[in-house]
Amino acid sequence: MTLDRRNFLKLVGVGAGAAGLPLIGRAAELMPKAGKRVVVIGGGYGGTIAAKYIRMMDKSIEVVMIERNDHFVSCPFSNLYIGGILKDLNPLTIKYDKLASNHGVKVVQAEVTAIDAAAKVVTTSKGTVSYDRLVVSPGIDFRLEEMKGYDAAAMEKMPHAWKAGPQTVLLRKQLEAMKDGGTVVMTVPLGPYRCPPGPYERTSMIAHYLKKNKPKSKIVVLDANPDITSKGGLFKKGWKDNYEGIIDYRPAKKVTEVNAQAMSVMVEGIEEVKGDVINVIPPQRAGQIAVAAGLVGDDKNWCPVNATTFESTKQAGIHVIGDACVAGAMPKSGYSANSEAKVCATNIVALMNGKEITDLSGINTCYSYITDKDAVSVAAVYAVKEGKIVAVPNSGGVSPADFSAAKLEAIYAESWLKNILTEMST
Numbered sequence: 256m257t258l259d260r261r262n263f264l265k266l267v268g269v270g271a272g273a274a275g276l277p278l279i280g281r282a283a284e285l286m287p288k289a290g291k292r293v294v295v296i297g298g299g300y301g302g303t304i305a306a307k308y309i310r311m312m313d314k315s316i317e318v319v320m321i322e323r324n325d326h327f328v329s330c331p332f333s334n335l336y337i338g339g340i341l342k343d344l345n346p347l348t349i350k351y352d353k354l355a356s357n358h359g360v361k362v363v364q365a366e367v368t369a370i371d372a373a374a375k376v377v378t379t380s381k382g383t384v385s386y387d388r389l390v391v392s393p394g395i396d397f398r399l400e401e402m403k404g405y406d407a408a409a410m411e412k413m414p415h416a417w418k419a420g421p422q423t424v425l426l427r428k429q430l431e432a433m434k435d436g437g438t439v440v441m442t443v444p445l446g447p448y449r450c451p452p453g454p455y456e457r458t459s460m461i462a463h464y465l466k467k468n469k470p471k472s473k474i475v476v477l478d479a480n481p482d483i484t485s486k487g488g489l490f491k492k493g494w495k496d497n498y499e500g501i502i503d504y505r506p507a508k509k510v511t512e513v514n515a516q517a518m519s520v521m522v523e524g525i526e527e528v529k530g531d532v533i534n535v536i537p538p539q540r541a542g543q544i545a546v547a548a549g550l551v552g553d554d555k556n557w558c559p560v561n562a563t564t565f566e567s568t569k570q571a572g573i574h575v576i577g578d579a580c581v582a583g584a585m586p587k588s589g590y591s592a593n594s595e596a597k598v599c600a601t602n603i604v605a606l607m608n609g610k611e612i613t614d615l616s617g618i619n620t621c622y623s624y625i626t627d628k629d630a631v632s633v634a635a636v637y638a639v640k641e642g643k644i645v646a647v648p649n650s651g652g653v654s655p656a657d658f659s660a661a662k663l664e665a666i667y668a669e670s671w672l673k674n675i676l677t678e679m680s681t
């Protein structure tokens with residue numbers, strides 16, 4: 256008996272409509288596409304908002320959001336948990352059920368393993384999903400090749416806690432288990448990385464914990480950057496006023512190697528620094544799926560995009576938002592990701608309906624806690640100028656240098672978190 260093409264297709268369970276895709280080893284189609292469909296990769300700060308807003312603006316577009324976890328834990332405010340101010344991660348955790356019931360977003364819990372930009376298909380651990388337009392918001396992964404010795408086992412001894420969840424809990428437990436008089440070491444990578452003020456807020460929160468619970472201890476911060484990269488003056492004043500003798504901040508100290516056995520890190524291969532607790536924040540790039548899909552630019556790290564639509568300049572029909580994209584002057588923050596998602600969603604709906612696209616109006620505020628009751632912020636509004644995202648002059652700024660607004664800003668920060676997480680999950 257000869258096996259002709261039609262019988263062969265029947266045998267492997269693939270319809271002739273799959274022409275152009277390799278047949279052998281191809282995963283089964285998870286959900287056949289009838290009308291217009293947008294697939295969103297990632298259910299974090301960017302992905303949830305893009306998915307929800309596309310559905311709010313045009314119910315005729317089917318939206319499938321694919322996320323590896325069944326819940327999301329916010330990095331914003333995770334430093335307060337590490338500092339012992341929050342008792343658990345519950346206030347930082349959201350579920351996706353209301354995105355489905357309120358907006359009809361189809362949420363698939365799966366790992367996306369490949370993107371075929373030409374065929375407009377993503378492959379997941381559960382099967383393939385085809386799309387008309389794709390939104391990629393996978394956050395960050397680590398450039399481990401630049402941090403010798405920092406493998407999965409080392410991460411369990413020296414947590415990064417730069418993706419919120421078990422790593423965050425591990426770092427707090429280690430601080431709790433540390434003897435009074437111990438040394439905490441934190442490494443900060445060269446920018447750009449997720450959340451420019453994040454390491455310095457974490458320094459403050461760890462110092463707060465030590466001052467309250469282990470006053471003979473200290474934290475050594477080995478920063479690869481020549482100086483604090485965000486709100487520098489405010490952090491320095493906050494540290495002087497509250498944590499004199501507890502924080503030992505060392506700029507221009509690039510850590511390139513760790514030794515989990517010896518509990519030490521090496522600065523540029525020459526200076527060894529030991530710690531009782533070591534928080535390694537490695538250099539970062541766009542989430543691995545974006546790298547694998549050829550969405551990163553010449554730097555091999557971040558994804559260049561059109562500043563108005565967030566469509567990739569590398570692959571047509573794919574939009575990249577959040578930490579993974581190059582958004583000009585906008586920092587890699589949750590608020591930026593939220594803002595980019597809304598502009599991206601608006602313009603995807605316009606493009607899919609043959610309408611004119613809308614200019615970007617971006618916004619960002621980053622709050623950082625200095626103590627349990629004092630916070631400072633940096634804020635700006637963004638627009639596109641000559642194809643690039645720039646801060647609108649005089650649109651924002653930083654908190655007053657005398658900390659006169661710090662107690663109020665701590666209240667605003669809490670309300671910011673509640674609002675943004677509610678928006679992502681309802």
Ligand SMILES: Cc1cc2nc3c(=O)[nH]c(=O)nc-3n(C[C@H](O)[C@H](O)[C@H](O)COP(=O)(O)OP(=O)(O)OC[C@H]3O[C@@H](n4cnc5c(N)ncnc54)[C@H](O)[C@@H]3O)c2cc1C
Nearest residue numbers: 297299300301323330331367393394450577578588589590
């Ligand atoms: C300590 C710390 C404090 C911070 N504080 C603030 C703050 O106060 N304010 C602020 O605005 N920002 C803050 N940030 C930054 C903020 O967390 C990020 O900028 C934001 O999460 C970026 O959103 P995103 O959508 O790009 O990525 P994420 O929010 O990380 O979402 C990415 C999602 O994609 C999923 N994913 C990735 N790859 C795949 C795949 N292949 N298949 C399936 N799912 C996948 C991940 O599981 C994840 O849920 C902080 C960050 C840190 C580390």
